[in-house]
Amino acid sequence: MTRVLVYGLPLIAGASCWRLGWDLTDSAGSLIGGFSLVAGILIAVFVQLASWRTRLDDRAKTHLQSEAPARRSVDAAVAHSLVGVLASLLAVVACVVVGAGVAPRPVWAAVAVSLGAFVLAVFVLIVKAVYVSYESNVDADVRHADDQLLRVPTHVQPAQGMAAAH
Numbered sequence: 001m002t003r004v005l006v007y008g009l010p011l012i013a014g015a016s017c018w019r020l021g022w023d024l025t026d027s028a029g030s031l032i033g034g035f036s037l038v039a040g041i042l043i044a045v046f047v048q049l050a051s052w053r054t055r056l057d058d059r060a061k062t063h064l065q066s067e068a069p070a071r072r073s074v075d076a077a078v079a080h081s082l083v084g085v086l087a088s089l090l091a092v093v094a095c096v097v098v099g100a101g102v103a104p105r106p107v108w109a110a111v112a113v114s115l116g117a118f119v120l121a122v123f124v125l126i127v128k129a130v131y132v133s134y135e136s137n138v139d140a141d142v143r144h145a146d147d148q149l150l151r152v153p154t155h156v157q158p159a160q161g162m163a164a165a166h
Contacts, residue, residue, distance in 0.1 A: 005121045017106070024109040028099030031112060032092050038119055039088035045126065046081045049074055052069030052133075077126045084122035091115035110132030 024031060037160040054072045056067055089125055 002125070005124060006118070009121055010114040010117040013117035014110040017113040018110035021106045022109045023105050024095070024098050025101060025105060028095045031095040031116075032099070035048050035088045035091040035095065035116070035119075039092070042081045042084045042088065042122075046078060046085070049078045049081060049130075053078065056137075067137060070133040073129045073136065077129035077133065080122050080125045080129065084119050084126070087115050087118050087122065088143070091119065095104060144153035 004081060053071065056071050056074060060071070073145060091112050094108055098108045100111060102108060
């Protein structure tokens, strides 16, 4: 399923764009800004994930086995974010070429759309990897205690409180 998302979606999007003969010349400037913003966001995601990975490494001496899945998931999310930065920058280049009017424009538009779909798929993979890391890093005993706290009534009836006090 992941391969279909990562490779199939961009290929289908790009082929559809080329087949329909889309010309993105008028929207090239907006796409350049959008892809540049996405590249910046993915760099910020990388920095946050690198910080999280450093904390996981600091705890590795005491949590070597229990946090191994979290470390692997963070590593995967880091790789996806950096590939997403590269794909976003390549999409910027494709949009610059489209905006410059280099022939054949539908082919360059298809490249830009394919890269955009790929970046969208990368976002899905990053969210999945971060969620898996988060879930594998939550202590089961703490989660159980939290669930028990949610079941306890949050208020006491005044009559019951007074009767218990006397």
